[in-house]
Amino acid sequence: MTRVVVAPDSFKGTVSAADAAAALAAGWRAVRPRDELVLRPMADGGEGTLDAFATTVPGARRMPVRVRGPVGAQPDTVETHGVLLPDGTGVVELAATSGITLLDRLQPLDAHTAGFGDAIAAALDHGVSRLLLGLGGSASTDGGVGALAVLGARFAGASGRPIGLGNRGLRALHRVDLSPLRPVPPGGAVILGDVTNPLLGPSGAAAVFGPQKGADAATVTVLEENLARLVRRMPSSVRPLAAVPGAGAAGGAGFGLLAWGATMGGGAAVVADAIGLPEAIRGASLVITGEGRFDGQSAAGKAPTEVAALARQAGVRTALVAGAVTAEPRGFAASVALVDLAGSSAVAMTEPRRWLEAAGAQLARSVDLPG
Template identity: 45%
Template sequence: MRVLVAPDKFRGTLSAAQAAAAVATGWARSRPDDVVEQVPLADGGEGTVDALVAALGGERRRVRVAGPLGDPVEATFGLVHRAGGALGVVEMAEASGLALVSESRRDPLRASTRGTGDLILAATRAGASEVLVCIGGSATTDGGAGMAAALGIALLDAGGLPVRPGGEGLLDLARIDAGGLDRRVRRLRVQAACDVDNPLTGPHGAAYVFGPQKGASPQEVLLLDRALAHLAAVIHRDLGIDVRALPGAGAAGGLGAGLVAFLGARLRRGVEVVMDAVGLPARLERSDLVITGEGALDASSLRGKVPSGVLETARAAGVPVLVLCGRTDVRPEGVPVHTLVERFGVERAMSDARRALEDLAAEVAERLPSGG
């Protein structure tokens, strides 16, 4: 039997690659004649670089970039060499993430995505002809203006000077000049992995929904929403692109809008981008069983996360699915779910997750009929 092992990370205990290896090891213990293929996955958020590098045999590279408030930070991007050109994988949270700024230093009016632009440029200089930008977990609400500036696009005030970094500076924006966009970036194909469909502005937009968690006061939320609306109007006038009602434009403080407007990016559901990148449908075609899972299987797992993506794709291919996870409070209809907590208890599930997952996989494999 051919078994495809395609989990997400078990947050706090195992990366997706470690989880896949543990399942494969345990499975082989009970069914050594099965052919087991490992393909760690991610949903386009944290862990996507690691998952794609592990699944596709790429490499991680570290560079120094501008952090959300301008301080230098060390950030990682992935580079996967493949036929037709290398793929760069950028997690914007590495450069512009909220986790990089202590709570006492959070400044939603000034935080900038410049470091994300630095990462995209680094991936391009390393040879990437396509870049996947994973957007989420941001400290910023600048509509991708900082990213654009890092890539050579001029966002100018009425006096012809660059506007100040951050969302507040957008209120001074008078015109956008894209003539200086780096020539390598002009040829770049860009996809954005995005798991929210919020518009750029308004009550469901970037400032109103996500601004408070970045430290914005009610007054600052109003200011940032007005600044993003002004950015969208100038983009429409100067670049001829309308991002005002675009689903997903409000992701990561409006970075979704910026990627579309400045780089011609395509916004897609994160797990779909990752599954396409690793060729999951083709891998399923040659599999008899697929095993997926993550640390906590809950209602959100069935809405745009790795387990739901694998379930949908496997059902379309007619391949049965098993779920191995840390714990669960949902059970998809017709899908066996086995959990570390139910089998071994919370303490071992957290402190000895790798070996516990190996043992669980071995037990599940042993109970399968010998024919598959």
């Protein structure tokens, strides 16, 4: 029997990875009903990471948690969850706790990561043996200070009082004490992310991602200055971490987590291994992957590129489905853009499942497979 593995990332803002996989599979089955379809929804550490683990790893459990939202100091404003894997690993996703989609109005100077810290603390309280920390989709540029403060670090102004949450609070930062931080779990904490940006500079968190979070040119300058102040006030052993690739992820949350003791891991690669994707691909006739937009950044650790690399290692062809394809899809046996099927991006985004089904059917008709 012909076996096809369906492993897309989420189509950001329109459909989850699990729903995208189901729609692609439905379209494929309409044309080739006898094929065996194996669904492995993917993620790279951003939005949809929790769902990828929860729906794919046997025995994974969603763990409800209540955290403070991305803006303001009051807790208990966001009902969300983490995921507990059978081996005792906890998975926490920044997008689900301190994400940009949780805001009605972008607030680049005041958004923070304290809710992310609340979720990490809840996982530690539960006694997880290891943590996987999904970064992506953040609303803030606070260098991870909000999360670190929840975990015990002290960030004080000249008066000795705690600074305010968000990037704006960093302007008053005078003293940092990381010694009260809760320890990472026995098995460590791994950062799942798909960006390699440092914390500071023209390719840093403020310059590259600040505008996506509502910052104009003047505000980007403020964000950068405040992050630089954070680095200067950090212990000398921590300051070099600002230059580590990925330190600028999620508004500098990568830097904060590195300062805590977490390690960098390629988001898509870690997720693929955890959900058993390499094993699923072995012996398959085709792998279908995809994401909302396939562009020049997709080669830098994004889920479709990781899926294609695993398939290539196994000698299996890969097909790509994306909302839009704006870069040459090298290495793929076939590719389909939803905007081409629907006629426009607006139509494609209005009914993403319909056009994903259409894409699955088109691939089933066009890719030459046995049976």
